[in-house]
Amino acid sequence: MRYVLGKVGLFLVTLWAAVTLNFVLPRLMPGSPVDAALGRLAQSGRPVTEAERRAVEIQLGLPDTNPFVQYWEYWRSLVRLQFGRSYSFPTETVAQTIGKALPWTLVLVGVTTVVAFIIGTLLGIYAGWRRNRLPDASVTIGSTLLGAFPPFWLGLLALYVLAFQLDWFPIKGGYVPGATPNLSPTFLGDAAWHSVLPAATLALTSLSGWVFGMRNNMINTLGEDYVVFAEANGLRSRTVALLYAARNALLPNVTAFGLTLGGVIGGSVLVEGVFSYPGLGNLLFIAVSNRDYPLMQALFLAITVSMLVAIFLVDLLYFRLDPRVRR
Amino acid sequence: MTTITPSMKPSAPPGPPATASVPVAIGPLRFLGRALGTLWANGKARIGLVILAANIIIALFAPLLAPHSPTSTDFKPYSDPSASNWFGTTGNGQDVFSQMLYGARVSLLVGLLAGAAATVFAVVVGLIAGYRPGVVDDLLSFVTNLTLVLPGLPLMIVLAAYLPSRSVWTIVLVVAFTGWAYGARVIRSQAKTLRTREFVSASLLAGERLPRVVFREILPNMTSLVAGSFFGAATAAVMAEASLEFLGLGNPSTVSWGTILYYAQQQNALLTGQWVLVFAPGLAIALLATSFTLINFGIDALSNPRLREK
């Protein structure tokens, strides 16, 4: 029970620190959102009139400059889930904007992580069991190389070859234009279809973490006395690998979940951009380039909190799985 | 960054770090030589060392190897590979092959510098935390763990956008600032273990001052951990540099693999059939990052005899 209480306490303190950091960081950024909004007008090569500029200023408003008042207001609005109005999406609240994007990223990142975990762990077991032989070398070097490919780069190639040239997959978006998100089988099928390329890109580039973690755990476990003993007693090596070593090596690998998740979320920012996927990552980049304080603040917070919650849940799961920490 | 974690993970599987090596009794040069020998004996590390050496040679001798100036815009834009332009030209009429050679400089520089900066930071934080139990350790460990659970790339994007100037140094700074935490955690737990060892207690009892003990007795015993976190951070730096520049958060007038990709995307090189413009820099980034990771396999083998190849 102390374990759980400790984890809850740590979770809360970390949450507070992350929320405060999230408050401080965006405010350090120079430039004003009004000017960025005007940038879109000027990009056509047409000058922006002073009148247009003033109109944008009156509409979008300027952030308050007193940091203490802002911090107080920040917490007050946070508690009520009011993140103010986004400059990029002036007609809806930031909570609405994020609410629409969150499910896309949660599903994309969630499914990707589970798939990568399963495939990566299996490959890791295999590589660890057959270590220093050809399968091990090809699995480790192969996934090292895959993991070293910038995710956006792999995404670009997939987009161009599989979506544009071969026309097998859609070029952009999370669903066909004109559809309204709902839970009908037609829509879900369509959405799944649109997520194949981004998910595959993310899964391939995040595989290596699981492979290495599992491989090293396997090697360490295979060297443990009880495994050596089992093997010496004449048990078949496959049985030893799967029944004794893999089971015990799997547990520590679960704790790597939080760290790997950070990588997948980072990758999703770039990959969502490449595929114009309607999730948080794509929004974050739009927010940063528009100097959209409320949206950026809320997005960074949403991403961080999602991560903290996921890691917390994994810690609890670990508590359920590992009898040693339960005491 | 997908690979920040994976590339660092082999150096320290979860749980207490693997067996610490015996106290060093030989000179630093011989130690380095022996370490390189062990690395070279490891097949994966050998491949990594060869790739890294090739990159260093290309970066050092880029002016001699490159057939053209990387910034000259004198060529016909969007041309396919030819005898004069082996990799074709960019939409601005620059020679892609020359840009690739010069680009190695920036990627290496960012990788090695950011890796070094993050490692120095990690060592300092890790050692202090490991040797000052109590409030200092609690505070530093908390900051370390907080940095670890923050989403890396989004944090880097926000930071990169915050820094007013757009340059390679911005990226080095941002990557160093976000990439030190894993190394610090590993070094801290190793330092905690070593603190209680006899040879350390003996030195302290013999009247040696703490900093001297830390740097002369303890740090040498962590060489593989430090090297591991260096190459881990360097891998992350190479990838982060490419990502930030691809997103347009770098300096677009620098010649680097990241900016080649940025312009390839801006000028839609895939649509115009300029395959090489996208393919070459991506592959180069992947190879450099892979070389760091492969070297790390060898370093793991140094610190963990179980991982050593027979």
Added chain:
Amino acid sequence: MRRTRLAQSTILAAAAALTMGMVAACHSTPSTTGGGTLTIQGDSGNPTLVENFNPFASGHLNGVNLIYEPLEIPSPIDGTYTEYLATGHTFTDPKTLVYTIRQGVKWSDGKDFTPDDVVFTFTMLRDHPGMDGSGIWQQVSDVSANADTVTFTFKAANVPFASTVAQVPIVPQHLWSAMADPSKDPNTSPVGTGPFALDSFAPTQYTLKKYAGYWQADKIAPDEVDFPAQASNQATNQLDVSSGKFDWAYNFIPDVQNTYVSRDPAHNSYWFPPGGTIGLFLNLTKAPYNNVDFRQGVSLSLDRTAVATKAVNGYLDQASMSGLILPNLKQWLDPSLPNQGLITENPAEAQAAFARAGYTMNSGKLVGPDGKQVTMSISMPGNFSDWVAGATEVVNQLAAVGISAKLDLPEYAQYYQGISNGTFDAAFGGYGGTGNPYTDFNNALASGFATPVGTATGNNFQRFKDPAVDQALATLASATDQAAQQQATYALEQVMYNQVPIVLLYYGGSWGLFSTKNFTGWPSADNPYTLPTTYNNALLTVLTHITKASTP
């Protein structure tokens, strides 16, 4: 042209089937086989659209241009007027502008459109300054209706301002007067006089359907207009365009012949007319840029064609130093300007001009009276890749005449702060493109915009000040007949050409991409009736010109 309801629903069913087929078979074919639907590359989705049909709110959707109509639309190319809700305008004196309002027009909800709606719209802009994006009430002091006319009284003579007044979209009083805050209302059930009404809105696409009661309904070919959202990713949009998803797109695309035209040579065409001018702005409050000889030296040092090739693929030409976009405004061009105001690179003359300013070449460096090499920091947003490409070329060319120039590439916000506060050294920027020479010159040269360094301005960033030029601008503003306007314009062209307030480089493009598969009659070099922009009232102009293709 008009279809029965049955036929229409068949098309919809067919389109739906096609969409389903797309999902199932994953094969997308251009879906406008019915012929009644026009697909226009829509607004930037970012990543999804926000429903906003308020033409006065920032972030409104482009489709409002087909729902609401203005009084008149001046051609963005040569300024000639096409009448919409007005049937003409006259200046009874240079300060009084009278519009005759069209009779018999009905709002799409069946109510009559009246001159009172016009007065209401303009009064609303006065009461909500945030909505007055075109600055009407900085020039106008009063607006009133009388029978079928609406009269605008100007604070000072400003004949060219009629083009701004004419383009304000008119909204219905009976609905807008009930809005709590019309400046922020997203107006999700728009009622207008225009040829289309909102049919459906989804976050990734909205659809307009033809308004059967439109006063010139016979001129409108499509039954339906689809606006699928653009991605925030430019490269993706180019792939979309290239794969033939639109009848009309507005998108820069590299190597257009290969990437667009040749993918369907029978139907695909493009027209990239100049829509503005990109120039090198030199801060006139600083030495040596305050010296006209030095500026001429810079101007003569540049090979503008090479700059245009790098920046815009050579789709557009070098700009005329007359300050007019050619050929769009060629009827205003002063015939006494040599070579239509085009400057050719001339190193010898450049060095002579630098020498007059006191700068000489010394072992490859242009050195000033203080013995130091001339340096120049050219600022522009780092993500405007076309500007950066052009500016890189400018830096190389300036290096050849001994000037050590470098690029400063901040975020747009910082760039704009710099130019607007006058704290820049040199900068890339946009000039002109309003279709109206007076507005172009006034924005660039009026001393009223030349605020002191540190005080923001929205125009005349280089801070040009000359009482004689202000006088010339006032003369043009009050000229009501063609000959006087012509003479006053010539005088301003001479100022641009001789005093080089901005080193104009090349024309910025207007990227029109068309398919004649379903509709024909798109604007083109042979028939330049408007610019091919999909984000302003050119939409309305184009929709009244296109006809259905004979063979789908």
